[in-house]
Amino acid sequence: MCGTCGCAEHVPGEPPPPGAALRIEAHGHGGPGEARRLGVETSLLAENRARAEALRARLAARGIDAIGLVGSPGAGKTALLEATFARLGREAAAREAVVEGDCATDRDARRVAACGARAVQVATGALCHLDAHLVEHALEALDLAGVARLWIENVGNLVCPAAFSCGEARRAVLVSVPEGDDKPEKYPALFASADLLVVTKADLLPHVEFDVARCAASAQAVRPGLSHLLVSARTGLGMDAWLAWARDGRA
């Protein structure tokens, strides 16, 4: 019996029964009327999915190709964008737009704007990921006239962005070689949400233990057929293949 209220729900201090590990201690003590069960069967993630789908359609209708970038903080997401825009040249870069997500500062938006792209920063505060709603609002601050491609750089995080589409048509997940080749094994959900694996900072390969084949194989274990590219924003290695994927989604 519950020592707090006398109901038969649980016994404080005793181990929970098998299978009850996820139950929390708080429980209802009834009110007026008889208890009954209501079927709901409603997804809590459905609202974001619907918003993302609508945003994807809206961007596609305007001829804008939207690409999501996810990866841990420091994976080189912004550096890859800088190298991409530098390679395209300022004239072409002016037709590129970027939504930057970070908990604080507008550093990344300023970095990509310095390369000639149109950029808006979303400072999420304590929030750990971008979602379709945040991106919709961010786009209100961007002039999309003449824009060919929209980049959505998520908050650096290998966990939460997995569950929230931001309206991108395809998504690249970045792993930098100093992070280690075991990231797809440790954070499978994010890799399962991706359309391309980009192994970044390849110029550091001689200095760190990183097995590209192992990383690619473990990502393919959760996302069958996932292609990968090896790039270095610093030396330009792999940048042609990266730009080709950015253009047509084929790698």
Add this chain to the structure above:
Amino acid sequence: MHEAKLCLALLDLAERRAADAGAARILALELAVGEWAGVAPEALAAAFPLCAAGTAAEGAELRMARVPGRDLVLRALEVS
């Protein structure tokens, strides 16, 4: 982590459904938590009592079951 935000969405949905059914109190909520939903049941359980305070679900029991997939679904409510 984003469990508190999800918790508020959960309570909003639960309160609407309970009100539609003419129920005054929510006694329990049954959730199916996808293995890849990006949701930690422990974090949701910790956030729930704080988020539920002052709502029709104050003191309600949160029953969570891990399921395959990437969705987070409110399966049913126990109301009175």
